Amino acid sequence: MKIISPCRVHMGLIDMNGSVGRIDGGIGATLDYPNCEIVGKESNEIEIEFSSSISNKTAEEDLKALYNRMYTSANNILNKIGQTGISLKLKEVIPAHTGLGSGTQVSLSTGKLTSSIYGYNLDAYSIAQLTGRGGTSGIGVSGFEYGGFIVDGGHTFGRNAEKIDYKPSSASKNVKTAPLLFRHNFDWDVVLTIPKIPVEEQVADKKEVDIFKKFCPVPEIDVNRFCRLVLMKMMPAIIENNMKSFGECINEIQGLGFKGAEVQLQKSTLKNLLIHLQNISYSGLSSFGPTIYSLGDKKEIIEYSNEFFDREGLEGDIIISKGNNTGYKLI
Template identity: 40%
Template sequence: MIIETPSRLHLTLIDLNGIYGRIDGGVGITIEKPCLNLEAEPTDDGIEVLFSKSSNKTSDIIEDYTLKIQQSTLKIMNALEIEGGYKFTIDEAYPPHSGLGSGTQLSLAAAKLVSMMNNKNIKASDLAKIVGRGGTSGIGVESFENGGFIVDGGHESVEKSSFLPSSASNASPPPIIARYDFPRDWKIILVIPDVERGVSGAKEIDAFKNHCPIQLHEVEKLTHLLLMKLMPSVLESDLDSFGKSINIIQDIGFKKIENKLQNPCIGQIMKNLRDAGAAGAGMSSFGPTVYAVTDTNEQDIVSAANDAIENVGGEIIKTRARNKGAKLIE
């Protein structure tokens, strides 16, 4: 059995102040590329992880993917009281800690395959509880399940009382308060510069501890922008308003902190993309992936992206929104 998952852009966390009794909240977009393609078959014992084109995979991808598959498989097997083993083959992959949500997609993909091969069709939010994903943002879990443009409502303080990233949180995935189809004719250009990968692990935990709570007036400004400009722009296919919202978000709340912790080239890349005509440009999650949204001048933006990473190297991916979740191929 094979599963193909999307990736996602995480536009911003919403409320890292918590005065009203909830924290986190997130906004994101499911995208077609890059994607994850994972195949699984049962074996007598053990958990084996193979790469169909291992020569093209870096050591950090091999190590990270192997560990996450093994961990999530053991968790789902324990939860379902399953014995035996599984062999996994990864046909397509993308780098961990790049801001595209590979950890959640990979963990859910492995768990979904094991559950389906044992005649258990478990929804993504329940799988996420089992494998320990979605403790801060629900964007990756909903991207796996349904795709599209997503807003989640964060966590009540009784469930999650401190500001922590998903990797250090045991909270359940948050409720989805809005999910819309994202305009398919809007083009999305990803720029993944070859710089230090996004803040993760202990550094990510420290970022939350050192910079939270975010000042209330910043959270209020952000939520006003989301409710009265960004979300309506998706429903009305208003690219100019959407792009302006994305640009403003980069300088508000926790996203402002995330940007400050990056290599200076990240800010320059965003500027280059906007100067080339992108309606909006931002950084996904903790980066280093930068994204731009446009409708007509795709090649100009790609050229600007190439110029921006000339000195550091990197990858440019042309993609678009995906308004459906992961796909099983039996």
């Protein structure tokens, strides 16, 4: 049996203020490529291997992290369903540390494939609970299950609530996945510009936790504007297939609330790339980056991204992708 799951662009956390008794909330969209692909079969023990294409181009510490993530997810699911083993081979993987949701998709894909091979139909939300995903944003989990453009409702906040402080998903344990508020097909092509960033400049783990502590709560005025844009402009625009209206929101929210903090924390080169791409397209930073997603004239976006890479001496990938409206696929 084989599973293929989409990547996602995370467009922003809606409310990192919390004064109404709720935080997080997210907007994002799932894309067909890059994706996660795993093949599996029954076994008496947990066996995990990687395709040569992954082994040859992935750093050893990242391979170790992938192995541990897959092993933990498989083990948790096996314990839940009363089985002892599974044989899994990771054939394709979403690049790690790029803001495209690699960790969530590997964990959920491993869990879904493991349970399905033994005839159990666990949904993404159950698997997320068992594998420790979706503690802050629900975009990756709902995107895995359904695909499309998604708005999630975050978590209760305060004393005796789901969350008592501001934390990223990696540090938010035993928190239920945020409820799905809105889902609609996302039918536009997207260009992903992914500059290669040194490990020491990537935002993850303790760095991410420290950033949440430093920048939260965000000003209520930013949250109010963000919410208005989502409810009264982005959601109607996606229903009406109005890229211009949707894209204007993407450009504006790069300076609002927690998304504004994510953008300002980037090195000047990446910020300049985003600003210049916004001159010819609708562009935003996915999660903590470094991936920039762009809507507009694909040829022009690709030409400009290549010119910028050459001018700044950068390496990276430029990928044309499209909306995924199905979520995972089991074959």
